[in-house]
Amino acid sequence: MERFGRWLLAAVTTLAVFVLITWACGALVLPLLLDDPAVRWGIASALGAAVAAVAASWGASVATRTPQQDPAEAPVRAEGPRSVAVGGGNSGVIATGDGPRPTPPPERAPAAPAPPSAHTVSASGERSIALGGDNTGTVSTGDQPNGTPR
Template sequence: MTRSWRWFTAAGVTVLAFATPSVVCGLWVLPSVIQDPGTRWAVASALGAAVAALAVLWGQSFAASPTTTAAPPPPATVIASGNRAVAVEGDMEGNITTGNRGGPAMPPTGGQPPAAPGSPEPVPPGSVVGSGDRAAALRGKIKGDVTTGDQPGGPTP
């Protein structure tokens, strides 16, 4: 609900909070107690004004409050923290290979260092995380192959 609709709702509640007790008291409750119509409607209007004052206090806090009560979630991230890990956000066209192709094992190069064991960092919901050795994490579609093992004699899925 937008802020303008909140103010509109608060104004409507205030009008109803004044009109309802005024009319009920002026037409049905007070005629048996107060005979003079001028005095009866003055008392009914005063009761309506008292209830409307409470509605105004509520309406101001309702209309001025933020439209969302919870803090927005942290943005999703893409993290590749393992040795030769790959994390991709979005669609991918091509192959992902995290292992060797017939040669000796290569030391990890660049990228983010692996997380220290026993102290995992909190990851925001919706994140793409490749945290293990040669891990491949993808959020999206892929046109191609994903290979995570060494390939000394051929592809290993």
């Protein structure tokens, strides 16, 4: 929901709470206790305003809250030459170097996939690797001696 919509929701909710509490107290609850309508509606309005203040506080927190970014839409950037950025976990082979491709690990029972990171994942240097989750695979940048992955 956009910011304007959240503010509109906050305002409408605050107004509705004020009207509902004022009416319920002035028309249903307080007539059993007070005979004078001027006193009864004065107290009902004060109670409605008090509860509406709590609703307004809630509405302001909802309206000014920064919406959570969907982890599936988290920014993932691989900007450098031969760089790799993975927004979630990795269970495969990642190789950015000149050496031979690393041997994948032996097959294991599939692990539960790691949830994607809600933060920005960026690999900006040459042959850099950035992961936003857990790594269970082989990762090699080719920076080992003689370009041979270990």
